[in-house]
Amino acid sequence: MARILMKGNEAIAEAAIRAGATNYFCYPITPQSEVAEYLVKRMPEVGGVFLQAESEIAVANMILGASCTGKRVFTSSSSPGISLMQEGLSYMAGSQLPCVVLNIVRGGPGLGGILPAQSDYFQAVKGGGHGDYRLLVLAPSTIQEAVDLTMLAFHLADKYRNPVMILGDGMIGQMMEPVEFPDSYSEPELPPKDWAATGASDRDPLIIRSLFLDPTTLEENSIILHKKYEQAKKEEIRFENYKVKPSNKVLIVSYGTMARICQTVIDDLEPEGYSVGLFRPISLFPYPEVALRKEATRKNIESVLVVEMSMGQMVEDVEKAVAGARPVNFFGRTGGIVPTPEEVKDQIKKLIKKKSRRGRPAKKRK
Amino acid sequence: MVAETLDELNLRERTCGIAPVGCSVLAYNYFNCDFLEAPHGRAPALATGFKRVRPDMIVFTYQGDGDLASIGMAEIVHSANRGEKFTTIFVNNAIYGMTGGQMAPTTLEGQITTTSPIGRNVQQTGQPVRVAELLSTLNTPAYIERVAVHTPQNIIGAKRAIRKAFAYQAAGTCFSLIEVLSTCPTNWGLTPDEATAWLQEKMTPYFPLGCFKSPESDEDSDGPV
Amino acid sequence: MPTIAVDKNHCKGCELCVKSCPQGIISLSKEITLRGYFYALMHDPSRCLGCRICAIVCPDAAIEVNVNGTAYSLFDY
Numbered sequence: 001m002a003r004i005l006m007k008g009n010e011a012i013a014e015a016a017i018r019a020g021a022t023n024y025f026c027y028p029i030t031p032q033s034e035v036a037e038y039l040v041k042r043m044p045e046v047g048g049v050f051l052q053a054e055s056e057i058a059v060a061n062m063i064l065g066a067s068c069t070g071k072r073v074f075t076s077s078s079s080p081g082i083s084l085m086q087e088g089l090s091y092m093a094g095s096q097l098p099c100v101v102l103n104i105v106r107g108g109p110g111l112g113g114i115l116p117a118q119s120d121y122f123q124a125v126k127g128g129g130h131g132d133y134r135l136l137v138l139a140p141s142t143i144q145e146a147v148d149l150t151m152l153a154f155h156l157a158d159k160y161r162n163p164v165m166i167l168g169d170g171m172i173g174q175m176m177e178p179v180e181f182p183d184s185y186s187e188p189e190l191p192p193k194d195w196a197a198t199g200a201s202d203r204d205p206l207i208i209r210s211l212f213l214d215p216t217t218l219e220e221n222s223i224i225l226h227k228k229y230e231q232a233k234k235e236e237i238r239f240e241n242y243k244v245k246p247s248n249k250v251l252i253v254s255y256g257t258m259a260r261i262c263q264t265v266i267d268d269l270e271p272e273g274y275s276v277g278l279f280r281p282i283s284l285f286p287y288p289e290v291a292l293r294k295e296a297t298r299k300n301i302e303s304v305l306v307v308e309m310s311m312g313q314m315v316e317d318v319e320k321a322v323a324g325a326r327p328v329n330f331f332g333r334t335g336g337i338v339p340t341p342e343e344v345k346d347q348i349k350k351l352i353k354k355k356s357r358r359g360r361p362a363k364k365r366k
Numbered sequence: 367m368v369a370e371t372l373d374e375l376n377l378r379e380r381t382c383g384i385a386p387v388g389c390s391v392l393a394y395n396y397f398n399c400d401f402l403e404a405p406h407g408r409a410p411a412l413a414t415g416f417k418r419v420r421p422d423m424i425v426f427t428y429q430g431d432g433d434l435a436s437i438g439m440a441e442i443v444h445s446a447n448r449g450e451k452f453t454t455i456f457v458n459n460a461i462y463g464m465t466g467g468q469m470a471p472t473t474l475e476g477q478i479t480t481t482s483p484i485g486r487n488v489q490q491t492g493q494p495v496r497v498a499e500l501l502s503t504l505n506t507p508a509y510i511e512r513v514a515v516h517t518p519q520n521i522i523g524a525k526r527a528i529r530k531a532f533a534y535q536a537a538g539t540c541f542s543l544i545e546v547l548s549t550c551p552t553n554w555g556l557t558p559d560e561a562t563a564w565l566q567e568k569m570t571p572y573f574p575l576g577c578f579k580s581p582e583s584d585e586d587s588d589g590p591v
Numbered sequence: 592m593p594t595i596a597v598d599k600n601h602c603k604g605c606e607l608c609v610k611s612c613p614q615g616i617i618s619l620s621k622e623i624t625l626r627g628y629f630y631a632l633m634h635d636p637s638r639c640l641g642c643r644i645c646a647i648v649c650p651d652a653a654i655e656v657n658v659n660g661t662a663y664s665l666f667d668y
Contacts, residue, residue, distance in 0.1 A: 027437070028465040028481070036468070037480045052469060052481050052491075055407060055437035080387075080405070111387060111403065518611060518644045551605075558605040558650075 003178040008143045008168065009034035011179045012076070012102055013042065015150035018185050021072040021100065022048025025062040027055055027081060030114045031170040032104035035076040056081040060088025067097040068208050070196025072154050076102035078170075079112065079120050083128065089163050090129030093225060094210030096195070098157035100150065101135075102166045104173035107336035115336025116170030116257060121313035124167050125285045132222045134229055136164040136236065137284040139255045143177035149282070155187040156236060160228045161195070167284060169309065171257040171338065233286040242266065244277035244295055250348055251296050251326075252278045253318050254307040257338070262307055265344045275300075276348055284314070289321040297325045303351050307344055308332040367525045368426065368455055369397055371532050381424040382416060384409045386438065388430040389463040407438025410445035413452040424535055425452040432462040435471040435495045442501070446541050449506040453531045454543040456497060459550035460569060467553035471495040474568055479553070494572060498545045502578040507540045510579040514547035514570060516562035527577075537590040540581045547573055593641025593658040597631045601653035604628035608645035608654060614638045617645060 006014070013035045016024070024043060026036040036052060043050035049066070053059045059075055067073045077085065082103045092099060105120045107113035124137045136156055140146035146168060153164040197206050212218035242259075243266050244251070254262045259280040266276045279295050281288050296304050296318075304326050306315040315330045322328050331347040333339045372378040381399040385391050387406035394401035404412045409427035417425045434442050434456050442454065461479055462468040469482040472494050476485035486494075498512040509531055513524035524546055531542035547569050549561035556564055595617075602624070608631050609617045616638050619629040631654070633639065641658035 028432070028462050028468040030465050033465050033468065033480070037483075040481050041483055054439060054471070111391070111405070518647045521647050558607050559610045562607070 001181050001183055003180045005176055006143065006179050007034060007176045008146055008172045008174060009076075009104065010038040011143050011147050011177075012150050012166065012168070012173075013038045014181065015147040016074040016100065016154070017042055017046055017048065018181055019072065019151040019154040020185060021074040021154055022046050023063075023066050023071055023073045024049065025051050025053055025059045025066065025073075025075050027053050027059050027077065029056075029078045029081045031106055031116075032076050032078050032102070032173050034173070035102065056084035057088070060085035063099045063101075064088050064092050064095075064097065067092065067099045068095075068197045070193035070198065072158070073099045074102075074154075075099070076104065078104045078106050078173075079108050079117075080106075080110075082120065082123070086123075086129035088129075089135065090127075090131050090133060091210050092163050093127075093129075093133035093135070094131060094221065095208050096161040096225070097163070097208070098154075098161050099163045100153045100157055100166065101163055102150070102168060105167065105169040107334065113336040114170065116172075116338060117309045117334055117336055118167075118169060118256060118258060119310035119313065119334055120167070121284065121308070121310060124165050125287070125314075125317070133162075133225055134285050136160060136162060136232060136286070137167050138164065138238070139167045139282060139284050140172060141256050141259045141280065143172065143175060144179050145282075146172055147179050147181065151182075151185060155190070156232075158190050158193070160232060162225070162228060167256065169257055170336070229286070236283055237286055237288045237291065238282035239288040239291055240280045240282060241295065242278035242280060243270075244279065245275065246298065247275040247300060248277040248298065249274070249300060249302050249352055250276045251298075251301050251304050252276060252307055252344075252348075253281070253292065253296075253304060253314070254278065255281050255284065255314065258307055258309050261339060261341055262344060264341045265348070268341060269345060269348065274348060274352060281314075287317050287321070289317070292318065292321040293323070293325070296322045301326055303327045303329055305347060305351060306330045306332075307339065307347075309338060310334045367521075367528050368428070368532075370525070371529045372399060372424070374529065375532055375536055377424045377532065377536060380422065381426070382420075384412050384416070384425065384427045386427070386429050386433045387464070388433045390428045390430050390433070390457065391464070393428045407433050407436070408441055409433070410438065410441040410450070410452075410454065413454075414445050414448070414450045417450055417452045421451065421538070424532065426532070426535075427452065427454045429454060429456055430463065430470075431456070431458045431460065431472040431497075432465075432468075432470045435497050439471075442497075442543075443504070446501045446508055446510075446543065447504045447506050449508065449541050451535055451538055451541060453535045454541075455528065456543055456545045457548050458497070458545055458569075458573065459548045459553075460494070461550050461553045463550055463553055472497075472573075474572060477568075496573060498543070498573075498578045501543060507581045508579050509534050509540055509542040509577075509581055510545075511577040512545040512547065512573060512575050514565065514575055516547070516549055516565040520575070523575075533590050534581065539590065545573070547575070592636065593639045593656060594636050595633050595639065595645060596655045596657065597633075598653040598655075599624045599630045600626070601651045602628060602630040602649075603651060604630060605650065606631075607648045607650065611644050611648045613642060613644065614640060
């Protein structure tokens with residue numbers, strides 16, 4: 001299909017439809033209202049469901065109900081709205097229900113701002129609601145990747161019967177880039193959705209719930225969830241290396257929009273004789289720990305620099321993965337400020353200069 | 367008008383306003399009294415919390431229709447039903463302003479917004495919500511009036527109602543809510559003058575002006591002025 | 592003789608005063624303010640009645656009406 005110029009919010013909306021998610025519930029919130037404004041026109045064309053709810057709490061419960069039908073369900077919001085959806089998402093994980101949630105992250109906490117940020121990493125990756133559950137989280141850095149990951153997300157949601165979050169940010173949502181949609185949506189075979197509430201006509205009645213008063217049953221339920229997460233850790237790890245080579249002295253770890261800026265930094269530093277590589281996690285849960293550890297502990301790597309649009313959240317997972325084998329440093333701006341290539345370059349030069357003074361390792365991050 | 371009333375009734379120094387998310391969130395830039403910022407729809411809950419702890423202070427919320435009638439519906443209904451002694455100024459402009467013109471619960475049938483591009487379809491999204499009438503069915507005493515600000519005469523009437531609401535609060539009588547029909551030229555896609563005409567022709571028939579509930583028996587008293 | 596004073600920084604040229612003045616003596620200036628608006632201007636003070644309708648309708652409280660010495664920015668009881 002031809003490449004067309006599209007705004008991130010709208011491209012993701014179209015990707016959802018192409019993946020067969022023709023049931024969308026939403027509530028307006030900047031910077032992602034365009035998803036709704038696009039889908040309100042598209043859903044009638046595909047005979048889908050579009051509804052603007054009275055709040056994000058209602059939205060979360062509408063998608064909870066809608067996914068019980070076995071049909072693919074989609075919603076999108078931004079940080080404060082996603083916070084309101086946490087109870088619903090916890091119920092969906094507990095009831096083993098699939099759905100895809102797009103979070104176009106904006107500056108926080110509280111009302112915060114409307115500019116891009118990555119300060120919802122903990123909430124998204126560590127599970128923002130109650131109970132032992134996780135969301136599968138995918139972080140695109142281009143509009144095309146956002147389209148591809150959104151379509152993949154619907155497959156993963158059904159495969160693991162668990163909510164999947166696309167973690168974007170205001171930039172991914174508002175930017176326009178050329179995108180291409182596949183002619184048809186192809187995905188590996190999935191088992192029939194015999195868990196869906198379709199009416200007990202030729203079978204016993206079905207109960208979809210997350211209430212298990214008997215502790216052993218509740219524990220068994222959590223164990224079932226965790227077997228799925230272990231399976232995801234084996235099968236759904238996704239990351240990308242950029243200019244990672246044996247000569248690298250510094251390894252940058254960054255995701256989403258921030259990773260793109262780091263690519264520019266790496267390209268600019270190369271002619272100046274600085275060999276820097278980028279490890280870009282795409283799946284934030286399951287986190288690519290093993291792959292990151294392998295890249296970070298290469299012989300010539302002297303230190304790791306984590307760059308985020310936050311006060312530092314993924315850095316904790318990087319430290320866990322590197323486990324002290326190399327010093328892990330952090331640089332970030334938040335509140336909607338997007339670090340410039342120059343700022344990141346300065347950080348790297350400081351790191352490498354500090355190291356070269358008689359080979360003493362860089363000061364550990366206080 | 368609210369600010370004037372606070373000065374006229376000499377309440378300013380013991381007043382705390384609450385601005386939720388929406389166009390009204392920036393209200394705190396235009397008032398000379400303490401102000402709190404509430405999450406979307408939750409201003410009545412903040413007002414309840416504040417007023418219960420400081421009943422001697424004057425508390426008011428300044429909310430839009432997306433905020434009050436959509437995400438904050440539960441909060442306003444229960445605050446009114448508990449008879450919380452604060453005042454709510456409810457600006458009804460039949461659209462979500464701050465997020466760029468989406469359909470609100472008060473959007474009229476057939477009205478075009480960014481999430482009702484071919485006009486609001488009431489079979490799909492229900493009828494516009496009449497908040498003043500809705501809250502008036504609650505048994506708890508309250509002062510609820512709907513006014514408008516699209517003509518000089520209506521503006522004067524609105525000022526009178528707002529002043530009465532704050533007078534009731536100062537006297538500790540009851541919960542008070544003034545629903546103010548107001549224009550939104552930007553998101554209605556009309557000039558300010560055309561917008562006042564649209565409000566007159568389209569909104570006032572569906573949202574009739576007047577006092578819907580009053581603590582005393584006779585509706586037209588000027589309250590404890 | 593009553594006069595009006597328009598605060599140029601607050602006026603956003605919405606013309607509500609222009610349309611509601613019973614004497615039709617307010618119009619927008621040709622000059623633009625720093626904020627990019629044509630502000631309201633009284634072009635025939637002699638016919639002003641001092642009725643204050645312009646001040647009442649102004650959404651930004653940008654008009655002060657001066658009627659024989661007492662300045663009404665808005666109306667109070």
